[in-house]
Amino acid sequence: xxxxxxxxxxxxxxxxxxxxxxxxxxxxxxxxxxxxxxxxxxxxxxxxxxxxxxxxxxxxxxxxxxxxxxxxxxxxxxxxxxxxxxxxxxxxxxxxxxxxxxxxxxxxxxxxxxxxxxxxxxxxxxxxxxxxxxxxxxxxxxxxxxxxxxxxxxxxxxxxxxxxxxxxxxxxxxxxxxxxxxxxxxxxxxxxxxxxxxxxxxxxxxxxxxxxxxxxxxxxxxxxxxxxxxxxxxxxxxxxxxxxxxxxxxxxxxxxxxxxxxxxxxxxxxxxxxxxxxxxxxxxxxxxxxxxxxxxxxxxxxxxxxxxxxxxxxxxxxxxxxxxxxxxxxxxxxxxxxxxxxxxxxxxxxxxxxxxxxxxxxxxxxxxxxxxxxxxxxxxxxxxxxxxxxxxxxxxxx
Numbered sequence: 391x392x393x394x395x396x397x398x399x400x401x402x403x404x405x406x407x408x409x410x411x412x413x414x415x416x417x418x419x420x421x422x423x424x425x426x427x428x429x430x431x432x433x434x435x436x437x438x439x440x441x442x443x444x445x446x447x448x449x450x451x452x453x454x455x456x457x458x459x460x461x462x463x464x465x466x467x468x469x470x471x472x473x474x475x476x477x478x479x480x481x482x483x484x485x486x487x488x489x490x491x492x493x494x495x496x497x498x499x500x501x502x503x504x505x506x507x508x509x510x511x512x513x514x515x516x517x518x519x520x521x522x523x524x525x526x527x528x529x530x531x532x533x534x535x536x537x538x539x540x541x542x543x544x545x546x547x548x549x550x551x552x553x554x555x556x557x558x559x560x561x562x563x564x565x566x567x568x569x570x571x572x573x574x575x576x577x578x579x580x581x582x583x584x585x586x587x588x589x590x591x592x593x594x595x596x597x598x599x600x601x602x603x604x605x606x607x608x609x610x611x612x613x614x615x616x617x618x619x620x621x622x623x624x625x626x627x628x629x630x631x632x633x634x635x636x637x638x639x640x641x642x643x644x645x646x647x648x649x650x651x652x653x654x655x656x657x658x659x660x661x662x663x664x665x666x667x668x669x670x671x672x673x674x675x676x677x678x679x680x681x682x683x684x685x686x687x688x689x690x691x692x693x694x695x696x697x698x699x700x701x702x703x704x705x706x707x708x709x710x711x712x713x714x715x716x717x718x719x720x721x722x723x724x725x726x727x728x729x730x731x732x733x734x735x736x737x738x739x740x741x742x743x744x745x746x747x748x749x750x751x752x753x754x755x756x757x758x759x760x761x762x763x764x765x766x767x768x769x770x771x772x773x774x775x776x777x778x779x780x781x782x783x784x785x786x787x788x
Contacts, residue, residue, distance in 0.1 A: 416441045417531050418458065422451040422465040422477060423493065428516070432464060435520050436527065448472025452480050459485050462530050464523075467494040467501050475505060482509045487537050489530035493518070597714060602626040603762055604710035605703075611750040612706065617674060622703045625678025629707060632662025632679065656691045659683055677701030682708065687741045697744075705744040709735060709751050712743070717763055728756050728763075 419440040423429040429444050436442050443458070445451035449472050451465065463481055467474035478490050492505040492513040502513035511530050514523060605626040609619050636658055640651045647655060663680035666672050681695060681704035688696035712735060716726040726734075732752065739748035 417461040419443075419527065420445060420451065420454055420458075420460045420463045420465075422448070422463065422469075422474065424466060424469045428466075428493075431520070432523065435524070436464075439524075440527075448474065448477045451477045455481055455484065455488075460488050461534055462489045462491060462527055464491050464493065464527070467492050467505065475501070475508065478505055478508055478510055487534055487541070489534050491526055491530055597718075598627050598630065600763075601629070601707070601710050601714045604713050605707050607754065607758070607762060608706045608710055608747065608750055609703070611754055612702075612747070614702075618703070621674035622678065622706060624672050625675035625682075625703055626707055626710065628662070628666070628672065628675055629678055629682045630658065630662070631665055632658035632660065634665075635661045656683075659692050678703045678707050680704075682711065684708070685742050686744050689741075700744075702744075702747075705747050709743050709747050712738070713751075713759070728759055731759075732756060 417440045419436055419442045421429055421432045421436065421442060422445045423432070424447055426446070429446065433442050433444050440462075443454055443460075445454055448469050451463070452472065455463065455477070460481075463477070465474040465477050474492055474494075478492070481488050481490050489511045490505075490509070492502055492510045493516060494502045494513060495516050499513075499515070502510075502515075505513060511533065512526055514526060602623055606619065606623050609622040614622060633655075636654055640647065640654060659680045659682060663676045666676050666679060678701070681693075681700050684690035684693065684695045684700045684704060685708070686697060686700070686705070688694050713731055716731045716734060717728070718725060735743065735748055735751055739745045
């Protein structure tokens with residue numbers, strides 16, 4: 391038989407000490423041999439430690455294995471009716487974890503090797519030493535115990551993964567709901583802040599909400615999404631936050647600004663950007679706040695940036711701001727028609743505005759701009775305003 395000098399000798403009982411598995415019990419052994427003397431000898435020795443059954447042939451062994459699950463099947467290979475190989479195949483198919491140990495004569499080792507290939511755990515050669523038999527059975531039982539433990543922990547791990555995945559999904563859904571609620575509350579707070587800034591001059595009431603709606607629509611047309619779209623929205627809402635540093639007399643002045651007042655107004659983009667840096671929030675909105683008065687041809691303020699040196703979000707806002715300015719009433723003129731707005735935006739492409747943004751504006755059906763303007767009115771955002779101090783002494787646009 392195989393060399394067993396290094397085989398473990400452990401407990402002869404089948405133990406399952408880990409939680410959740412069946413309690414410890416005596417291992418069950420089926421002894422199959424057509425030789426009565428061999429069958430009885432193995433039974434007398436092994437039954438001292440294990441619960442043993444005996445089968446005198448392969449058919450009887452298969453019948454017993456179909457009725458009861460064994461830890462070990464000790465089976466002769468050469469039997470007259472059904473061979474040990476057929477018994478092995480049946481056990482492997484119906485009780486995959488059962489250990490099958492084949493018994494064969496010295497001259498028939500070829501069949502024993504075939505049995506190993508078919509899934510037998512080991513084989514013993516006749517005549518055998520009974521102590522060697524005990525060691526092989528112990529080794530088989532220990533292997534089965536480790537296999538069962540591995541299966542148990544694998545199933546527990548899989549169940550735990552399913553449980554934790556479900557919990558994470560629930561947590562993620564709750565987090566998404568909380569984030570949505572927080573985002574909506576935050577958006578409302580920003581709108582309130584914009585409203586507070588505008589309340590210093592009722593002439594510009596609703597401007598921030600309207601120009602935000604127009605900016606977001608243009609940004610979507612240009613393919614912006616996610617954080618970039620949020621930056622456009624937030625920057626548009628807060629674009630005039632720096633006006634908090636401009637004197638109330640200047641803000642409320644009905645006529646044109648003098649040079650000193652105009653110089654003060656021109657500082658509000660940089661002051662607004664610095665405020666956001668100090669606060670530490672909405673840093674992605676800073677380009678709109680600092681650059682919303684820059685022009686494509688470099689004639690804007692405060693830095694006179696040219697072309698693509700101006701952030702895309704600020705270039706988007708410039709067109710949206712023009713749309714809102716022309717769709718709002720002024721003390722010196724009536725509200726313009728959308729046809730006039732389209733013509734003016736097209737005319738200023740390449741000078742005041744980025745041609746790419748103008749192309750996006752022109753790609754949006756005019757009916758959609760009508761809908762946007764009407765939607766602002768329906769939500770209580772005034773569609774008209776009169777000129778205020780933010781309108782420069784010269785030029786068409788703010």
